[in-house]
Amino acid sequence: MRHTSSSFAVLRNISFRRIWTTSVFAHLGNWILTVTAAWSMTKMTNDPAMIALVQTAIFAPYLFFGLIAGTLADIFNRRIIIIIALCFRMLLAALLAVLSNMDMLSPTALLSLCFLFGVGGIGFAPAWQTSISEQVAPDEIPHAIALNSISFNIARSSGPAIGGIILAAAGTFAAFLTTVVSIVPVLIAFLLWKPKKNITSLPRERFWDGISACVRYITHTPSLRNTLIRTFVLGVAGGIFAAFAPLVATETLSGGANIYGILLTALGVGAVIGALLSAKFRTIIKPENILAMAAIGCATSAVTIAISSSLMIILAAYFVSGICFTAAIALINISVQMRAPIWVNARALSAFQSLIAGGAAVGAWLWGSTASQFDLSTAFFMSALIFLLSIFMRFTNPITGVPEKPEKLPIDVVYRYSSDFLPLTAGPIIVELHYRIAPNVEIEFLSLMKRTESVRLRNGARSWSLSRDVDDPVHWIQRYICPTWRDLLHLRERRDHEERVLLEKISKLQIGGGPPEIRIRVDTDMSNISID
Known part of the structure; x- marks a missing residue:
């Protein structure tokens, strides 16, 4: 001002x-x-x-x-x-x-x-x-x-x-x-x-x-x-x-x-x-x-x-x-x-x-x-x-400077996954992001992932983890869970400037560059399935 x-x-x-x-x-x-x-x-x-x-x-x-x-x-x-x-x-x-x-x-x-x-x-x-x-x-x-x-x-x-x-x-x-x-x-x-109507493609929370x-x-x-x-x-x-x-x-x-x-x-x-x-x-x-x-x-x-x-x-x-x-x-x-x-x-x-x-x-x-x-x-x-x-x-409990208003990001990869067969209440939804990280940038990668954990959890994920493939040491997997498909959609809409910056930095660390491979799965309820 x-x-x-x-x-x-x-x-x-x-x-x-x-x-x-x-x-x-x-x-x-x-x-x-x-x-x-x-x-x-x-x-x-x-x-x-x-x-x-x-x-x-x-x-x-x-x-x-x-x-x-x-x-x-x-x-x-x-x-x-x-x-x-x-x-x-x-x-x-x-x-x-x-x-x-x-x-x-x-x-x-x-x-x-x-x-x-x-x-x-x-x-x-x-x-x-x-x-x-x-x-x-x-x-x-x-x-x-x-x-x-x-x-x-x-x-x-x-x-x-x-x-x-x-x-x-x-x-x-x-x-x-x-x-x-x-x-x-x-x-x-x-x-x-x-007031102008707030148009959103997502269901109300x-x-x-x-x-x-x-x-x-x-x-x-x-x-x-x-x-x-x-x-x-x-x-x-x-x-x-x-x-x-x-x-x-x-x-x-x-x-x-x-x-x-x-x-x-x-x-x-x-x-x-x-x-x-x-x-x-x-x-x-x-x-x-x-x-x-x-x-x-x-x-x-x-x-x-x-x-x-x-x-x-x-x-x-x-x-x-x-x-x-x-x-x-x-x-x-x-x-x-x-x-x-x-x-x-x-x-x-x-x-x-x-x-x-x-x-x-x-x-x-x-x-x-x-x-x-x-x-x-x-x-x-x-x-x-x-x-x-x-x-x-x-x-x-320090107070830092006042930031600019977070910008709204365009719809991206999460919405490319069809939800025709999924009701909004389906879940839990498991999201995995697969990275290939060279050993010389591992420390920087882990530091960015630590910040990513807080971002994911504050935007709606219920649990978050990072694991490494034993058979392929350069292969890292970020995994988080949302209770329902509705929650995943809301989490994606909540992405802000900080998350975009993190994703860009992490993508640059990948071998060959580029975004990670993303896999989204829905947990299956086996309680009603009988084995003859």
Whole structure:
């Protein structure tokens, strides 16, 4: 991404512009509901753990149901999923408004409805964010991702203040009702949007197979796995700022709803700047250096909040934490979406959202328990310690640079095999690739084969092996198994740039050059065959 202005150029796309603009209002409503729910809880109890549980309730569904939501978004019509999720959130916000107006909102009811509101959020989020690829050109995707982060943080910067004003002026009923109204524009935008049909010659993935495919892909892709682990740690450490804003406002600063809104506004304004800076600096500063600077900034902010009782100093700390935390998360968000191929993009994104939100939920519970046992300052000190320790994860779980979008390869040799006699459920399918490798290039060949193993397993193979012919030492056999013919077809469609490069390098090592000989067999069930 060359400049921030490049991101805004994406708004020339009318469909994206309409959805992006209206999504700002939906995000505003989300923050207004979050602020209102947290403030409502402070009116029912002074227990820090209960107040922090509001954030846990809203974000916990991202941890529990994120992968399910991402799988649905990859397999089914994303537009329909988005519309259903938005309607569900509207219904829950309306129910909160009614119960609040009737003075029937108990802590249990509030937490339960916040949890369900979060379920609607995770149903909406991965389908919406991955629909970007259907709204803009491929080279505009990073800019559109950055713009979505900016829209979220614009709402984050103003939503809490608006929520605080509505709470002070008209009460919780009006604040919850505002959330209902805020969802209407983006719902209309998605009703008007007509995405292009995704044409594929392959059958749709089965739901549970889709979930297991995502788990395999993440497990066998170290760069993505490291990114997600770092995401969770950041979520745990960073969850304290928003979760404890009500307590900082009331206990540390002896303020009310207005101070609470101002704190979250400072956090949100910083977040907007952090998203802009991340878009600018990610091409000139190494990812690990950005994350290290962000961690130091967040740790410094947490310590400042722990030891200060000055409104201006604490506001500055919230502002800096918003810049640093969002810069780190925006970098990781772009990395995940650009690293994951299209077939698993929504699932990888939902894993990212699950871990950042799940980390925030776990963090809110952890810091709430710490504050209940000790005090607010101790919780902020512990959060700062985790931020600082996360810097050393660059040695155990490094994050590499953001790659280009994997390219889609043309249909090749696998599809030349006729499947007229094979149903999609036939299997197991055994694939063998036969190579002839000279002794002087064996070491290089084995090194490439080690990488090939991870690629095959992450794309759908259930087992993989490499063997050598005893009678013919230059003859090597790569063998992998797919449970069904359907799985083999999907594995072939998932081939990406890395696999193509590997295949080209391996082919050059063959005696005489050229591709390997490929044999595909289907296992035969002998259990029903009797021998007379």
